[in-house]
Amino acid sequence: MVFSRALILAALPLLAVATAIQGRADALITSCCSTVGSSSDPAIASQLGLLGIVLDGVLVGLDCTPITIVVGTGTTTCSGTTVTCTDNSDGGLVQIGCVPITL
Structure with a gap:
């Protein structure tokens, strides 16, 4: 019984870190877009x-x-504009709050 409690207590910090990392990964989306510009265009x-x-x-x-990075070369397969966006709620058709980046 004591061992199982100790195991649970030891696992809690790992769960908290994994949750925090997952939350940050969802915050920005790196993609390759065929068109990037202002919504007022x-x-x-x-x-x-x-x-x-x-x-x-x-x-x-x-x-x-989504961006594909070729491991070991540091290059991507993006033939458009590489961006990091804050919202991908429309399944890739439209990404909102984008900033062009260079990989």
Whole structure:
């Protein structure tokens, strides 16, 4: 009984760290987007309008896929613009709050 309590108490800090790491990983999404620009750009705004999304001057990525990094080379398979975004609620079609990055 004492051993099982000790095991549970030892596991709690690990669970807390794993939860904290998972929370931070979800905060930013690194993707490869075919189009990146301001939501106030007429061409982007019209595409957002078709999806029923209304934004005001936020940098967005359109037609995005998750980044693939080739291990050992430090290169990616992105042929568009690499971005880190705060919201991927539309399943990759639109990513919101993006910042272009260089890998």
